[in-house]
Amino acid sequence: xxxxxxxxxxxxxxxxAGITVECAGVGYGLSVPLSTFDRLPPIGQxxxxxxxxxxxxxxxxxxxxxxxxxxxxxxxxxxISGIGPKLALSILSGLTLAELTTAIVEGDIRRLSSISxxxxxxxxxxxxxxxxxxxxxxxxxxxxxxDVASETNTIVRDAILSLVALGNKMEDARKLxxxxxxxxxxxxxxxxxxxxxxx
Numbered sequence: 001x002x003x004x005x006x007x008x009x010x011x012x013x014x015x016x017a018g019i020t021v022e023c024a025g026v027g028y029g030l031s032v033p034l035s036t037f038d039r040l041p042p043i044g045q046x047x048x049x050x051x052x053x054x055x056x057x058x059x060x061x062x063x064x065x066x067x068x069x070x071x072x073x074x075x076x077x078x079x080i081s082g083i084g085p086k087l088a089l090s091i092l093s094g095l096t097l098a099e100l101t102t103a104i105v106e107g108d109i110r111r112l113s114s115i116s117x118x119x120x121x122x123x124x125x126x127x128x129x130x131x132x133x134x135x136x137x138x139x140x141x142x143x144x145x146x147d148v149a150s151e152t153n154t155i156v157r158d159a160i161l162s163l164v165a166l167g168n169k170m171e172d173a174r175k176l177x178x179x180x181x182x183x184x185x186x187x188x189x190x191x192x193x194x195x196x197x198x199x
Contacts, residue, residue, distance in 0.1 A: 003053040004028070004062060011047040014040055019064065021047055030064035031085070033074075033092035039066045054085065061085065070097060080129045082122060090117045091126075104130050106169060156181055159192035 007030075009023035016037055020027045030049065032040075041047055049064035050071040063085060065071040070092065077088040094115030095103065103111040104127055112123035156177055163173035173196075180187065180195035187195065 003055070004051045005053065006048070006050055007064065008046065008048045011041060011043055011045060014043055019047075021049065021064075028062060030062040031089060032064045033070070033089045035070065035092055035096060036064060036066040063089070073097060073100070076130065076133070077126075080125060082125065087117050087122075091115055094118070101134050102174075104134055107131065155187075155189050156192065158189045159196065162189065162193050163196060 007021050007023055007028055009021040009028070011019065012022050012027060013020035014037070016034065018029055018031050019037070019040065020029050022028075030051065032049070036049070049066070050068050052063045052065070052071055052074055054061040054063070063071075063074065065074060074088050074092060077083050077091060078085065083091075091100070095111070099111070102108070107127050109120060109123045109127065112118055112126055113120050118126075159177045159180075160173045163176060168176070176196035177192055180192045184191060184195065
């Protein structure tokens with residue numbers, strides 16, 4: 001059986017409830033999380049989506065994502081008992097990948113359970129199932145645009161990684177470096193580490 005894994009075509013419909021991408025005259029309807037919806041181009045322009053295709057006895061469902069990593073995380077969520085496609089989309093809509101990985105690594109039940117549809121027990125199950133599967137440094141690698149630790153800001157990211165290597169928790173390291181960076185945006189990695197450790 002053939003599965004659709006990627007679509008490149010013209011975006012002809014775009015709503016939070018679903019989108020339509022036309023490829024070679026065929027319109028494909030996809031469900032997408034808000035994290036992907038926010039990154040879609042205007043209607044009439046070309047869109048590239050990484051797809052997870054679910055085939056059931058009486059239906060076929062397409063889920064689109066702006067990156068392979070987001071799609072893979074969606075698939076990982078589906079492997080957890082009690083989490084179906086609808087809830088997995090809600091989870092990816094409620095927090096960014098950076099926020100999700102950080103919450104899981106830190107065991108932050110409160111943050112995960114703040115997502116619509118995710119109760120305390122589900123949050124605990126997500127942490128138990130995924131904590132050992134996530135590299136703590138992924139929270140830095142996956143930060144989104146606007147974060148102090150964006151991939152383009154290697155100095156800040158390296159400072160955070162250094163603090164984590166020294167035994168600091170990821171969230172604590174991010175806050176310490178954020179404060180140091182805000183006060184001295186021209187600092188080197190060593191400067192940021194030194195300033196952060198003074199707190």
